[in-house]
Amino acid sequence: GQQLNQSPQSMFIQEGEDVSMNCTSSSIFNTWLWYKQDPGEGPVLLIALYKAGELTSNGRLTAQFGITRKDSFLNISASIPSDVGIYFCAGLDNYGQNFVFGPGTRLSVLP
Amino acid sequence: EAGVVQSPRYKIIEKKQPVAFWCNPISGHNTLYWYLQNLGQGPELLIRYENEEAVDDSQLPKDRFSAERLKGVDSTLKIQPAELGDSAVYLCASSLYKDTQYFGPGTRLTVL
Numbered sequence A: 001g002q003q004l005n006q007s008p009q010s011m012f013i014q015e016g017e018d019v020s021m022n023c024t025s026s027s028i029f030n031t032w033l034w035y036k037q038d039p040g041e042g043p044v045l046l047i048a049l050y051k052a053g054e055l056t057s058n059g060r061l062t063a064q065f066g067i068t069r070k071d072s073f074l075n076i077s078a079s080i081p082s083d084v085g086i087y088f089c090a091g092l093d094n095y096g097q098n099f100v101f102g103p104g105t106r107l108s109v110l111p
Numbered sequence B: 001e002a003g004v005v006q007s008p009r010y011k012i013i014e015k016k017q018p019v020a021f022w023c024n025p026i027s028g029h030n031t032l033y034w035y036l037q038n039l040g041q042g043p044e045l046l047i048r049y050e051n052e053e054a055v056d057d058s059q060l061p062k063d064r065f066s067a068e069r070l071k072g073v074d075s076t077l078k079i080q081p082a083e084l085g086d087s088a089v090y091l092c093a094s095s096l097y098k099d100t101q102y103f104g105p106g107t108r109l110t111v112l
Helices: none
Strands: A005-007 A010-014 A019-024 A032-037 A044-049 A055-058 A061-065 A071-076 A085-092 A099-101 A105-110 B005-007 B010-013 B019-024 B031-037 B044-050 B053-056 B065-068 B075-079 B088-095 B107-111
Touching: A005 A085, A010 A019, A019 A085, A019 A105, A032 A061, A032 A071, A044 A055, A044 A061, A044 A071, A071 A085, B005 B088, B010 B019, B019 B088, B019 B107, B031 B075, B044 B065, B044 B075, B075 B088
Parallel strands: A010 A105, B010 B107
Antiparallel strands: A005 A019, A019 A071, A032 A044, A032 A085, A055 A061, A061 A071, A085 A099, A085 A105, B005 B019, B019 B075, B031 B044, B031 B088, B044 B053, B065 B075, B088 B107
16 A cells, blocks of 8 residues: 655754655645644644645745655654654545655654 | 533543443534544544434444434444443544544543
């Protein structure tokens, strides 16, 4: 089946730094979603991408739908302590029915 | 607008006992999903409903898991009997159009 890989698996950054993470697959996806999950909570939708090459921002977050449709990227600018959490990407499968989730990138922000 | 509601938030049971989780989706969302999330992993789909019909239950372990969405609104996921390996977070999500989905807070199950 279709699978997603996320890198890095985890990262430690200083407050104020910019963050980049990505999501890749050997399969083509037609929609990409990025979520953030805090401990003990469900994933919260951050950004949705529907078109190859699309670049979408949500405050300090910017995500891009890769041209090949096999990857997506999430950038966070000027990180703050509340950015700590696990970031998941999800791609809509070839049949347009179900989302496949990556294993997540765990972000830690050091003061 | 209220989000996806799940209850209970936490459940601790002994193995071989039954357990049930409840989900109320966002009003008007006709698609409802149940996911399993193991520690350190992303959510994995168990079952997807379109209104009251289970249109994809291929990943649901049907020997012990069952689900229902009788009136096409709220849904219940049941495990009977529970096993140690069922300890995980059970997430419910809903969507209006299948190009996005919104999650509830999840139910954390611990099987002793």
